[in-house]
Amino acid sequence: MSTPGGRGGPLRLAGVGTALPGEPVDNATLAGRLGIAPEWVETFIGTRTRHFAVDLNGGTVRWTLEDLCTDAADRALADAGADPDDVAFIVVATATPDALMPTTAALVADRLGIDGVPVYQLQSGCSGAVQAMALASSLLANGARGQKPVGLVIGGDVCSKHLDLRQDFRAMPPSQLVNYVLFGDGAGAVVLSRAPGAARALLTRADHWLGGLGSAPGQRVEWFGQADRYSGRPAVTEDYKAVETRVPVLAQEVLDTLLDLLDWPAASLGHVLPPQLSGRMTERITRKLRQGLEWEEVSCVAETGNNGNALVFLQLERLLPRLGAGGRAVGIAIESSKWIKAGFAVEATG
Incomplete structure (x- = not known):
């Protein structure tokens, strides 16, 4: 979509x-x-x-x-x-x-x-x-x-x-x-x-794509009922090795796809909102995405923790005061549950 x-x-x-x-x-x-x-x-x-x-x-x-x-x-x-x-x-x-x-x-x-x-x-x-x-x-x-x-x-x-x-x-x-x-x-x-x-600001695009065909889920969150609440299964499981390996690659795919769809040169980006997994993991992803470019990273996870669906809005709140005239930004979110790729683009109004 x-x-x-x-x-x-x-x-x-x-x-x-x-x-x-x-x-x-x-x-x-x-x-x-x-x-x-x-x-x-x-x-x-x-x-x-x-x-x-x-x-x-x-x-x-x-x-x-x-x-x-x-x-x-x-x-x-x-x-x-x-x-x-x-x-x-x-x-x-x-x-x-x-x-x-x-x-x-x-x-x-x-x-x-x-x-x-x-x-x-x-x-x-x-x-x-x-x-x-x-x-x-x-x-x-x-x-x-x-x-x-x-x-x-x-x-x-x-x-x-x-x-x-x-x-x-x-x-x-x-x-x-x-x-x-x-x-x-x-x-x-x-x-x-x-x-x-x-x-x-202007929201120029918002896109998401399934990217996990044939791959095992990277995260599973259970919801127990009366029949299975004592099954012994942990409420949350995550394959952190798979996350460390796949998320940086998927994040790069989202960035490249958005720039291509928007016809934006990579050098025109002023800010990037990278996936917010943890402070350390976000640093690793940002290094891979930067590739010598001078855009500014907008992150929050080291201060807020990984609070899931709140993260994009916490990043946007930090971005908007920094988005000067003609400014462009791309945000990226990767969901490990079944490897869902998502991204959006924001532009200054003037």
Whole structure:
């Protein structure tokens, strides 16, 4: 799915907002709670802080995904100068909904006071945020005349719901322990519009492609019911060796494809938003992508942790103040679950 200019002119990125739960948790605090060495986290993961929606000591849930998505959406609407009554539809992307039904998207709409419009929820990992922007772009391009002017796109995850804080972490193998230090929680949102008016930037493309034909999934996240909740299977499994090998290659493919589709010379890029797996992995991917070019990297994962579908919006929030006149940026997201490639392009309005 892709959505450049299309019917009705360019797509305006009118506002962005994000929400992170609580204060950042640094490596010393996290390592002390888990009984591991903070140096291990810093050396192999490279993520310095992250935010958790649960209390690390008591395990109490302090924020739900609904809470974080609502906060991010409120901030995006305020940033765009838009009201809930302006919203034509909502698209939410998440891999960790609060419940299977009702959808988090429907609950967020209710919290925002939005009714009588389509509400969609996409079940996906890190690529879901780009999928949501692509769907929103198509909906705006194909909307009837007189339709409300804006679409609200939200992405977020509460990964900490899968962490069992009662375990003896010192006996846990690194392949499982990494999930406790890699991930975080958060949400983000953007307001997109084809109506005339002020904009923070233009969303020029949003594309995604399956890239894992015949390949084993790189990540699996279970959702247990009463019949299988005691099956002994871990809630989250990930093939980190496959991720380390494949993600840099797939990221390069996305960058090359987008530049070709846009007919942009690589040297015209001012910023690149690389995949946000961990601080260390993002550094490795960025080195491969740069190839002697002078663009500026826009990353957040070392400070926020890997909070899935929130990441693209956290990166956009950092990008927009830096995007000068004539500026161009490309964002890349790779989802290891079945090797989904996703990318988008942003341009300055003037």
